[in-house]
Amino acid sequence: MQTVLRQSEVFRALGDPTRRAVYERLIAREETVSALTARFAVSQPAISQHLKTLREAGLVEVRREGREAHYSVDPEGLKPLFDWMAHYEKFWRSRGSKLKAVLEGLDE
Amino acid sequence: MTRTISVEYDLPFPPAKVWRALTEPKLLEAWLMPNDIAPVVGHKFTMRTKPMGNWDGVVHCEVLVVEPLKRLVYSWKGGAADNPGYGQPLDTVLTLTLAEKPGGTLLLLEHSGFTGENEFAFTAMSGGWRSHGGGRLKEVLESLG
Numbered sequence: 001m002q003t004v005l006r007q008s009e010v011f012r013a014l015g016d017p018t019r020r021a022v023y024e025r026l027i028a029r030e031e032t033v034s035a036l037t038a039r040f041a042v043s044q045p046a047i048s049q050h051l052k053t054l055r056e057a058g059l060v061e062v063r064r065e066g067r068e069a070h071y072s073v074d075p076e077g078l079k080p081l082f083d084w085m086a087h088y089e090k091f092w093r094s095r096g097s098k099l100k101a102v103l104e105g106l107d108e
Numbered sequence: 109m110t111r112t113i114s115v116e117y118d119l120p121f122p123p124a125k126v127w128r129a130l131t132e133p134k135l136l137e138a139w140l141m142p143n144d145i146a147p148v149v150g151h152k153f154t155m156r157t158k159p160m161g162n163w164d165g166v167v168h169c170e171v172l173v174v175e176p177l178k179r180l181v182y183s184w185k186g187g188a189a190d191n192p193g194y195g196q197p198l199d200t201v202l203t204l205t206l207a208e209k210p211g212g213t214l215l216l217l218e219h220s221g222f223t224g225e226n227e228f229a230f231t232a233m234s235g236g237w238r239s240h241g242g243g244r245l246k247e248v249l250e251s252l253g
Contacts, residue, residue, distance in 0.1 A: 085111060085113065085222045088113055088219055088222075089113045089115070092113060092115040092217055092219065093115055095139055095140060096115070096117045098138070098139035098140075099117060099119070099129060099139040099215075100117075100119060100120075100121075101138075101139070102129050102135055102138045102139045103119060103121040103125050103126065103129055104121075106121075106125050106128065106129070106135075
């Protein structure tokens with residue numbers, strides 16, 4: 001179940017176009033908040049908020065150097081999306097109630 | 109080494125009814141997905157679900173074991189070799205075991221044959237992301253819709 005929860009967090013984090021663009025940028029290279037702000041023409045608080053969401057989803061990690069925070073991609077972050085098995089487990093669990101509904105509709 | 113998903117459904121219905129829901133295409137579709145199943149050993153059929161990435165969403169199945177009202181086993185294969193995320197190749201087996209109990213049926217669903225390949229693919233890819241991962245990632249994200 002843990003994996004399934006992580007999965008929806010990752011989906012949510014990458015569902016926003018700006019956040020996805022920030023994430024893709026961080027795949028290419030490590031960046032600071034100010035560099036990202038300049039690049040994306042979004043306010044600094046907005047970029048910080050996006051980075052916070054990405055960090056909470058486990059997609060991005062931060063490295064502090066002096067007063068600057070450098071953000072980069074956590075290579076483990078997308079793992080939940082690759083867990084096909086977790087996908088199936090959730091799928092099968094969710095089918096129980098549908099199966100019951102079908103059986104309820106059957107004649108004796 | 110392979111892994112198995114086991115899910116148990118506690119159903120307040122007799123095995124005969126449960127068996128119908130597992131073996132009649134229309135009934136199976138109502139809780140699972142469109143299919144052309146028949147409880148005959150050797151029967152080949154498909155299940156159709158939402159395409160994912162480069163996979164057309166077709167699951168290829170073949171009935172392996174039929175023990176009326178007791179056990180149904182079929183293969184479950186699908187996916188595309190160049191699919192990096194959901195829908196990567198799957199060569200698995202679905203085993204459905206019915207056990208009659210007072211007032212109903214205990215249906216055990218076992219989906220077996222998952223290999224560690226997903227993780228290996230992931231590990232291999234994660235090394236490549238920093239150098240040339242952008243394009244591949246984009247494909248994955250696009251496949252998420």
